[in-house]
Amino acid sequence: MEALRLAPGLTAARLRSHSGDGWLDILAVLSFALSALMALTVAGGVWMFSGWATNPTAHMLQTAEHLGWGQQSDLFTAYFGMAMGAGGLLVFPIFSLGASAARLGARGRAQRLASLRLVGVTGFEAVAMSMVETVVQWIMGAAVGVMAYFATLPLWSSVTFIDQHINPAQMRLPVPLFFAVLAFTLVIALISTAVGLQRVRISPLGVANREPNPALRFWRVGASVAAIAAFVLWTRTDRAPTDMWTYVSMAFMLLIVVGGISLVGPFILQSLARPGTLTRSPAILLATRRILDDPRTAWRNVSAIALLSFIAGFVAAVPFDRSDDGSVSLLHDINTGVLITLAFGFASAALSTLMNQTSLVFDRAPQTYALAQVGFPRQFFGLSRAAQILGPLLLSTLFTTVIGVFLGYSTSALVPSTDSIVLVGVFILIGIGLSVLALLACEPLERHVLANMRRAND
Structure with a gap:
């Protein structure tokens, strides 16, 4: 050994x-x-x-x-x-x-x-x-x-x-x-x-x-729908707001929904990327082909922000109404807990996005170097990477936020307030901003990697 x-x-x-x-x-x-x-x-x-x-x-x-x-x-x-x-x-x-x-x-x-x-x-x-x-x-x-x-x-x-x-x-x-x-x-x-x-x-x-990666199958959609349906059925059960198991079971059901979203997310990106192969833009075409080649990796690039948007949408859509039993006094503590949870989530999402983008720069360096040698300009790779990330990111955050708001509304049966909707929008913008920063950080790293791949006598 x-x-x-x-x-x-x-x-x-x-x-x-x-x-x-x-x-x-x-x-x-x-x-x-x-x-x-x-x-x-x-x-x-x-x-x-x-x-x-x-x-x-x-x-x-x-x-x-x-x-x-x-x-x-x-x-x-x-x-x-x-x-x-x-x-x-x-x-x-x-x-x-x-x-x-x-x-x-x-x-x-x-x-x-x-x-x-x-x-x-x-x-x-x-x-x-x-x-x-x-x-x-x-x-x-x-x-x-x-x-x-x-x-x-x-x-x-x-x-x-x-x-x-x-x-x-x-x-x-x-x-x-x-x-x-x-x-x-x-x-x-x-x-x-x-x-x-x-x-x-x-x-x-x-x-x-x-x-080569096999194409993803339609059963993922069925599994995701089943997870969402199970959560909606759970909201129809009798739940005591002071019972610990109410919150434990809610977290468990939300994890099931998160698992369902993680299953269907790559399939949705794969399905929406197919029409992109008809484009005349080389950068978009390369981004589309990379998504189709490995939709799971494309989903991992945006999953952290997308799933965090789901949690934000769910939390923002569960307003707490005033009552006489003292539960209104819990609102401050609940908001504090939510902010702490989202802060941890955004910290992990930011680092996860940066890691995935950095890893792809190294994994695709030979292909990038070959395209550069045949005449593709340097800005082409940045545009292709932006199309590969920002397109799926916008679609996935919109998809997961809508599901989060829907499930949050089904839990509380109350119409989300304007402040809650604004809060969701702020979360989405923060997530998109983190991804853009990760893309910008990859530019100098890609130049460094390509420079090291060049032979000494070139």
Whole structure:
């Protein structure tokens, strides 16, 4: 297993290299760090609210009585349920962030494995080396994430819930749960790496064979419709607003809908891209062909922003009406929780978008270099990349926002306010702005990669 001992050294060598590949490892480490920070912070928040539900302080009990809650335990149970619901909504961004990190530079990794096979490394050792590389990156990222977790704990003392400032000590996870959360992020990274390598067959001659992606099937639409129908049926059931399981079940049903949207999203992009093959614009034609070649990758480029728009649409379409039982006093805390959830979501979406775009720059560098050699101007590649990203982004955000507003309306049976609609528009603009910034960041990186591919005597 001498090859396995080389993996950490190869990772360190790429980080020190000037070819540009080291940027992928740096982004992977940053993504694992943010993933660990988010997972630990979310778990810490849920742990804090669970402590409030089982052992509330005298001040909290007095506040609950002042709000008019006959059964004070119902209030703390509701908060614990809402915390679990928010945590459930953030599971997918955390998973997506770790998965994107593990898939960074997939084709470059395949070429490295092919070279190693040529010098005698077995197929098992080649896959194991990729796993070791992922573990090395995860260890570096997790270490940064853990330090950031403890460094940011004091900042939560400025946030109030139930008219009480958060005690950062209550967000410190017990040791078993702490390592369980970190193990969860590591498992995500390893599974994503294993799945990504399944599509790459490395022959003994050192050739990486990549099969074309099969066209996506219509069953994805049926699965998505079934998920949405299941949520609508859930809204017709009797639900107590103070029952913890109401919020837990809502988060679970929303995760099912998110899964359905993730299934149908690539199919929709594939279907809408087919008419684009009739265009006379070379840039749009190249973007369309790339979407049709791999609609799953096209969806991953916009999925983080699209799914966040779904959550924003759902939350904005659930206004809370005033009542006499004290629930109106929960509005401030609910808005605070929503803002925290969306802040985490946008942080992961921004980094995920940047990682996906950077990875595509390296994966498609040979094709880009070949087109540049036959006379395509430099701005052609930027226009093609913009058409490949911004078109699907606008369509997917509109699609997911409409679904979010519809499901939010079905939950509350109230017409969304003008402020809520404006809030959704702001979220969409922020998401589009993040994607545009990621596209702009890829321009100098692409020039650097193409310059390194040129021979010294050119």
